[in-house]
Amino acid sequence: MSNSNEPNTDEQIAQLDQKLRAMNTSANQNSAYEAADPQDPLFAQHAEEYENHTRYAENNPADADPQKKDEEVPLSAQFQDEHARHSEQAEHMERAEETERAGQTEQAGQAETPGMAEKCFNIFSKLGLPLLMLFTLILCGQQFLFPRDFWFSEEVRYADIYMNMLSSNNFFSLTLNGHPYAETGPLYFILVWLLDAIPTINMPQAFFGSSILFAMLFVASTWILARGLGYSNKIAFTAGLILLSTFFLAGFTNYTRMDLLFAAFLNLSYVCFFRAWQKKSAPIWLIFAFLFLCFAALTSTLTAFILPLIASFFFFIWTGKYKRINSADGIIGFLLAILIIFAWFSYLYLQGDAEYISLIFEQQIMQKINPPHAYQSDPYWYYLAGLPLALFPWIFVILFASWGAWLKNSPQAFKNRRQENAGAWLFLLILTHLAVFSLLKNKSFSNLVTVAPFFAVLFAKSLLDFSKLRSKIFFGILSVLTVLSGIFFIVFEFHAYILEYLPNLWNLPGEIPAFIEVATKNTHFGLTAMGALFILLGILLWYVVKRQFTGGSILVYTIGAILALQPLNFLVAPQLGTILSTKNHAYQMAKTHKEENAVPAAYALYPDVFTYYYNEALNPETHSRAMITQIESIEALTDFLLNNSKVVLAISESEFEKLPYKNEAAILDYKQWIENQYVILTLWNISSHKPALNTNSHNQLIENNILNNSDGLLTQEDKNAIIDPDTANSGAEPENTEDYAKTDAATEASFGTEEQNQAPTEESETETQAQPLVL
Known part of the structure; x- marks a missing residue:
């Protein structure tokens, strides 16, 4: 018999079953609610009904009776059926909208889809370095196949230095026109010799071939610089393309100079320094950094050592890595570089060229320093003015750069300057190079080739960050500039038909039209062809790309x-x-020397630019090492003419007209525009007789006063009048009175008796040659 206090088992089972059914109903409704699409238009209505039903079930648990099962289940089923129906409608509407959007995207995508050029760029950037070297070879490779004559001044001077190196078999002390040449290191000429050692290559192919190789190394070092600083393949490839498309580099690849090799070694050195400064200790990186820096110094000048040291010092300050200044991991690399320089000096000392060592320090360091009070031929802002020309046409990237975004992100960039400092390193290198070169006494436009890679990398990064609109505008302007450049080349070639129509206000200095006339005399319409191609490129960039x-x-x-x-x-x-x-x-000078036994000389000109071809004409097989005398003053010229029976003299036309005894010269039928003046060749033979004076009354009066002077002495005014009547009339002091004083005794003796003024005999010719001018 059961206990009345125990719960009825049947009732318990019924209650549990009721609760279970209620839980199932709630779970079904939750599933339907969760499965519903919030975008469904009836979703809000169903959600509200579900919440009301839930609250009612919670507030009226007694109504949750199993008998209401038939009412509750249909509610959930109704909700699911309505949701399914509306889901089908929503899916149908969504498919229709997707179809419509696909049509619109397809129409808009025709203008936004990257073209073939962009796809090629993405592929080529992955092959960046080999393609850049190939492009460089295409740009300047024809020089090796069709070598031309050497140009002044560096090309023909370097050729003479190289031939002197071969003839003397001395590769470590250079000579030019018989005199020591210590302005540059020997590494450039040694590398040319290595190329010349190939049996199938000879001069001048060795020089032009080395120029091509150095240009390829320069472009490759720019790519390595960008990659070494952490930039992407696209930025590195774009930097190389920027360099190859500048007129500046095109000019350098057509001229054999050591600047490209010098800049390439510097780029490799800067990469190693940057990678070393990112670590607490990096002796291997610093060894290579100082080695490349040493190679740069041996190529050009020892002042190369100060460039990375200054940039590194300010880089430590910017990044806050002050402890890096006192780190000792760079000692090995620095000592290794110094050891190489010391080995060079030791060899020179043991060979008896101790004076050459002092000449290196004098010409490469002391003469390059420009104290603030010293006179300088070029202003301090010389390189700032030259940058737009060196970086044309990419200099306009500066106008389109995202300066606003840069200023906005500068606080964050300052916080991350320890980790993201590649741009700071490039900026510091630019400032260091421009500052150091501006302080040097001798300024050369070629020095800008060392900063061009830094700008190329920064420009590449900025260009690839352009928005589509900004890119379209920039390259539109570039296409216009390209067309204008093409028009300029065509006008330059046909200037003769244009200058005569220019108004008087547009008259140019006399030297410029003369240079243009000579420069475009035998161009075979090359400038016109080049201009037409640039115009075509501009049109292609505007309409096709x-x-x-x-x-x-x-x-x-x-x-x-x-x-x-x-x-x-x-x-x-x-x-x-x-x-x-x-x-x-030079060939004409050599011919005159052979025929007339005349001594070669150059007045107010560098004789070094004639020496290579002069020796080649004398002996094409051995390039005999004859010298051409350099004369800088009229006193020295007079003395030289009187002490040599015959002289073939290269002199500018303007300087020749200033000579008071110019009528004594025989002008050879040859004249050429060199640099900025016409240069003529003259033949002199005044040592055998007294030269005739100018017939103007002023000089005649000076002669009479001197001949009537019992003491036989010349006053300073008389000396000035003989040298330059215009100077005497103006009362100006001569530039160098010491030279005049040295010739006083000889000048007095020259105005002696009538027997001395007569033409000398063969026996007394030697004595007469030893005496300076008698005017």
Whole structure:
């Protein structure tokens, strides 16, 4: 018998079953609610009904009776059916909208889809370094196949230095025109010799071939610089394209100088320094950094050592890595570089060239320093003015850079300056190079080639960050500039038909039209062809290329510029020898020397620019090492003419007209425009007789006063009058009175008796030659 206090088992089972059914109903409703799409228009209505039903069930648990099962289940089923129906409608509407959007996207995508140029750029950037070297070879490789004459001044001077090195078999002390030359290191000439050692290569192919290799190394070092600083393949590839499409580099690849090799070694050194400064200790990186820096110094100048040291010092300050200044991990690399320089000096000392060592310090360091009070031929802002020309046309990237975003992000960039400092390193290198070069006494436009890679990397990063609209506008302007450049080249070639129509206000200095006339005399319409190709490139960039895609636009422009410059390489450059080569002058001097036994000399000109071809004409097989005398003052010229029976003299036309005894010279039928003046060749033979004076009354009066002077002495005014009547009339003091004083005794003796004024006999000719001028 059961206990009345125990619960009824049947009732318990019923209650549990009721609760279970209620839980199932609630779970079904929750599932339907969760499965419902919030975007469904009836979702809000169903949600409200579900919440009301839940609250009612909670407030009226007694109504949750199993008998209401038939009412509750249909509610959930109704909700699910309605949700399914509306879901089908929503899916149908969504498919319709997707179809409509796909149509619109397809129409808009025709203008936004990257073109073939952009796709090629993305592929080429992965192959960046080999393609950049190939482009460089296309740009300047024809020089090796079709070598031209050497141009002044560096090209023909370097050729003479190289031939002196071969003839003397001395590779570590350089000579030029028989005199020591310590302005540069020997590494450049040693590398040329290594190329010349190949049996199938000879002069001048060795020089032009080395120029091509150094240009390729320069472009490759720029790519390595960008990658070494952590920039992407696209930025590194774009930096190389920017360099290859500048007129500045195109000019350098057509001229054999050591600047490209010097800049390449510096770039490699800067990469190693940057990677070393990112670590607490990096002896391996610093060893290579100082080695490349040493190679740069041995190529050009010892002042290269101060460039990375100054930049590194300010880099430590910017990044707050003060402890890095006192780190000793760079000692090994620095000592290794110094050891190489010391080995060079030791060799020179043991060979008896101790004076050459002092000459290195004098010419490479002391003479380059420009104290603030010293006179300088070029202003301090020389390089700032030259930058737009060196970086044309990419200098306009500065105007389109995102300066607002840069200023906005500068606080965050300052906080992250320890980790993200590649841009700071490039900026510091630019400032260091410009500051150091501006303080040096001798300024050269070629020095800007060392800062061009830094700008190229920064410009590349900025260009690839352009928005599509900004890219389209920038390359639109670039296309216009390209067309204008093409028009300029065409006008330059046909200047003769244009200058005569210019008004008087547009008259140019006399030297400029003369230079243009000579420069465009034998160009074989190369400038016109080049101009037409640039115009075509500008039109292509405007109408065909999708300018909103930066990478493709840069690639098209660079390839087009390389092709457009080919007429310059094949047609114009070989013909520029009429104004840039001294070969014809030197050959004529050698011919006169052989026929007349005349001694060669150059007045107020560098004789070094004639020496190479002069020796080549004397003996094409051995390049005999004859010298050409350099004369800088009229006193020295007079003495030289009187002490040599015959002299063949190279002199500018303007300086020749100033000579008071110019009528004594025989002007050879040869004249050439060199640098900024016409240079003529003259033959002199005044040692055998007294030269005739000018017939003007002033000089005649000076002669009579001197001859009537019982003491036989010349006053200072008389000396000035003899040298330059215009100077005497103006009352100006001569530039160098010491030289005049040295010739007083000889000048007095020269105005002796009538027997002395007569033509000397063969026996007394030697004595007469030893006496200076008698005017």
